[in-house]
Amino acid sequence: MSDANxxxxxxxxxxxxxxxxxxxxxxxxxxxxxxxxxxxxxxFKEGEEARTFFCIQSGRxxxxxxxxxxxxxxxxxxxxxxxxxxxxxxxxYRWYCDVRAVEEVCALAxxxxxxxxxxxxxxxxxxxxxQRFVPLMHRSLQxxxxxxxxxxxxx
Amino acid sequence: xxxxxxxxxxxxxMVPHPAPILAVRQETLDVFTLTLDVSSFARxxxxxxxxxxxxxxVGEVPVSIxxxxxxxxxxxxxxxxxxxxxxxxxxxxxxxxxxxxxPFGSGWPLEAARGKDIxxxxxxxxxxxxxxxxxxxxxxxxxFGHISILYGVRSPAxxxxxxxxxxxxxxxxxxxxxxxxxxxxxxQGNVGVVTTLLDELHCDPGNTLAMxxxxxxxxRFVIRALNHLGIADHQIYVSMERNMQCAVGxxxxxQYGPAFICRDGAVFRFDGIAPFFSIREL
Amino acid sequence: xxxxxxxxxxxxxRDCGYxxxxxxLGDQAIVYxxxxxxxxxxxxxxxxxxxxxYRLRRRDDNALFGxxxxxxxxxxxxxxxxLSLWKARKTDSGFEVLPADGAAPRMAFxxxxxxxxxxxxxxxxxxxGAGYADPHYVSRRQPVLIIAVQCSQAxxxxxxxxxxxxxxxxxxxxxxxxxxxxxxxxxxxxxVGSEAGAGILARVPHRPASEVDWSAAQQASARxxxxxxxxxxxxGLKALLYRNAEHPRxxxxxRRCLACGNCTMVCPTCFCTAVEDVTxxxxxxxxxxxxxxxxxxxxxxxxxxxxxxxxxRSRYRQWLTHKLASWQDxxxxxxxxxxxxxxxxxxxxxxxxxxxxxxxxxGAGAARQQGLCDDE
Numbered sequence: 001m002s003d004a005n006x007x008x009x010x011x012x013x014x015x016x017x018x019x020x021x022x023x024x025x026x027x028x029x030x031x032x033x034x035x036x037x038x039x040x041x042x043x044f045k046e047g048e049e050a051r052t053f054f055c056i057q058s059g060r061x062x063x064x065x066x067x068x069x070x071x072x073x074x075x076x077x078x079x080x081x082x083x084x085x086x087x088x089x090x091x092x093y094r095w096y097c098d099v100r101a102v103e104e105v106c107a108l109a110x111x112x113x114x115x116x117x118x119x120x121x122x123x124x125x126x127x128x129x130x131q132r133f134v135p136l137m138h139r140s141l142q143x144x145x146x147x148x149x150x151x152x153x154x155x
Numbered sequence: 156x157x158x159x160x161x162x163x164x165x166x167x168x169m170v171p172h173p174a175p176i177l178a179v180r181q182e183t184l185d186v187f188t189l190t191l192d193v194s195s196f197a198r199x200x201x202x203x204x205x206x207x208x209x210x211x212x213v214g215e216v217p218v219s220i221x222x223x224x225x226x227x228x229x230x231x232x233x234x235x236x237x238x239x240x241x242x243x244x245x246x247x248x249x250x251x252x253x254x255x256x257x258p259f260g261s262g263w264p265l266e267a268a269r270g271k272d273i274x275x276x277x278x279x280x281x282x283x284x285x286x287x288x289x290x291x292x293x294x295x296x297x298x299f300g301h302i303s304i305l306y307g308v309r310s311p312a313x314x315x316x317x318x319x320x321x322x323x324x325x326x327x328x329x330x331x332x333x334x335x336x337x338x339x340x341x342x343q344g345n346v347g348v349v350t351t352l353l354d355e356l357h358c359d360p361g362n363t364l365a366m367x368x369x370x371x372x373x374x375r376f377v378i379r380a381l382n383h384l385g386i387a388d389h390q391i392y393v394s395m396e397r398n399m400q401c402a403v404g405x406x407x408x409x410q411y412g413p414a415f416i417c418r419d420g421a422v423f424r425f426d427g428i429a430p431f432f433s434i435r436e437l
Numbered sequence: 438x439x440x441x442x443x444x445x446x447x448x449x450x451r452d453c454g455y456x457x458x459x460x461x462l463g464d465q466a467i468v469y470x471x472x473x474x475x476x477x478x479x480x481x482x483x484x485x486x487x488x489x490x491y492r493l494r495r496r497d498d499n500a501l502f503g504x505x506x507x508x509x510x511x512x513x514x515x516x517x518x519x520l521s522l523w524k525a526r527k528t529d530s531g532f533e534v535l536p537a538d539g540a541a542p543r544m545a546f547x548x549x550x551x552x553x554x555x556x557x558x559x560x561x562x563x564x565x566g567a568g569y570a571d572p573h574y575v576s577r578r579q580p581v582l583i584i585a586v587q588c589s590q591a592x593x594x595x596x597x598x599x600x601x602x603x604x605x606x607x608x609x610x611x612x613x614x615x616x617x618x619x620x621x622x623x624x625x626x627x628x629v630g631s632e633a634g635a636g637i638l639a640r641v642p643h644r645p646a647s648e649v650d651w652s653a654a655q656q657a658s659a660r661x662x663x664x665x666x667x668x669x670x671x672x673g674l675k676a677l678l679y680r681n682a683e684h685p686r687x688x689x690x691x692r693r694c695l696a697c698g699n700c701t702m703v704c705p706t707c708f709c710t711a712v713e714d715v716t717x718x719x720x721x722x723x724x725x726x727x728x729x730x731x732x733x734x735x736x737x738x739x740x741x742x743x744x745x746x747x748x749x750r751s752r753y754r755q756w757l758t759h760k761l762a763s764w765q766d767x768x769x770x771x772x773x774x775x776x777x778x779x780x781x782x783x784x785x786x787x788x789x790x791x792x793x794x795x796x797x798x799x800g801a802g803a804a805r806q807q808g809l810c811d812d813e
Contacts, residue, residue, distance in 0.1 A: 069740055173530070408738070
């Protein structure tokens, strides 16, 4: 178990929070803990309640969708420095894909309800978080659309 | 020792009846519709039911009946040519005979749908088992409320029943929306997975029934989207697919939890199977 | 009835037109096959069974039924491993299906064990009492006469006691024999289970059993019950299995299971079959065959695109969950009769009683660990 100071340091060190004011960072520490997952484990499965978002510190994560009879198809990957989990922001707060640790993964896990509570009190904090999330989503959507083009295909 | 409750069957459901092909229509590159003359042994069928079609000496496959239930003597089946039985079936001409067993399975809930708004969500060839239902809805249009048909396919070339879709929209009082995953250069319609059509739907969730048929992963996300609209599991019906060989609940292949899909399905009310739906590799 | 009088039973059965099917030595095991007379029985032989182990061993007496269970069950006679469903031939307008030939044999089963009687009852429900009645099963099953043999000893893998399917049968037979050997005496206590059985007995020398003999028969069953080494607690099995689809034990057993399907072949209640369509080389005639299949085969759950049960884990889970849980919803009873064959004939010795105990050990707790939403 990490103490509050350590959590604060982890938050400062993670690229997602770069440039965030001290006062906001301090508010975030109460919502976070450090977690680690052994390789191959499912961190979350599709359909489960989405209450957490992760800032990955080390290791690699696969986002997968189980599509029988093919099995699990990996649709995206995340690594150290990335963020995993947006479904906690949006009703109905359910994961829409599986999240699996490919290697051993250590991350900062933020409780979504706690965060939402924090920025209800401090809208400026909410604004700061959205300012960071929206470009990530935009980039991810762009990349996904390019993936759809299947540009390396034979045709 | 005497056996309890032996049923006698004059007509063995394991033996196929030969039925000549009346018509062949190519729907897409690998999807075709066969119309079979079953007038000598026709039985009424419920929309959603399937038959086992036998190609002499080659094999047998389960295929949903895709035609008008008002004309059970002309049995239509829409088939995708994917395997060792369905590929040679695509080469058959008028007059050739296929063996027919059936109809088997459960049907879409026409009675429960009376007086309600209906949402049909189909993916790919999943529109085929819904087509008999659409004919029924059309025949008694006033018995039902608002009807939406949401149809998603891989690309415009994969759309089946193209002319009928336009007719259902324009002349049958139904709202048909189409979407493709991959657009062609001349495609002017929606692009995106079929769940995107649901996101935009306005409906009265308290008085709606939804029915969906397509790949399991598609149905999973459709159900999520339906739930998000306020439509509960007991208002949703799905058509499940499993390996089927005997179609009479005996060979064991189609088991899905405790259900035999050939006998207890393929159409299920979703709340009954919801606990099993999320178990991987069930 | 004395040992000397016993052959008269076979004579009476044959006189009444029955083909005798009974235990005999074959392939280093005791199998059910056509038998002609007493000498075909495995006289003086017994079997030693344990997980993944079956050996024949000589007894120190000449018991006719001194063994427990062979690899087969009566399933092979009633629901044959390969069966022609129909034949067809090409015609100008298509094809025609030819009428089936041959009547089913009239069989007398000699030596059916109490667990096997339960298995036959289970198969009766599955194959003729739950919707579609398989006419091939019905025609073979209907004329069968059953001469059961009560168990005087438990086999190494038996667990009928805990399931209430043995070691003593009270119904499901036409005649039931308990073999008593004490010193010079070698006799059979006979119980009549039906009118057909009474009719056969009337043709055979016999006398009323004494209190002593009846008591000895009961004691033999009690002895068998005491000897049983394995137990399967049937309480709440359905809920246990339905709730533990993600139990870590499935992963563990999958590491050992070869998916060879032996268990399904020897199990007296497994009923899955595959339909096979074949044709003559000239394409003018065709036949539909039905063969035993196994849910352990990778192609069992194949639909276009792949197998829905690709992992061995999912296939073992399917078999066990079906046998002990889903079966109850489908047919109103458990599919397991405690015969222990799956334990004996598993090449790696997987033990169904051990697996169930492991699932019970940390059932719901494990499920929660996996993050499954439990409705508690």
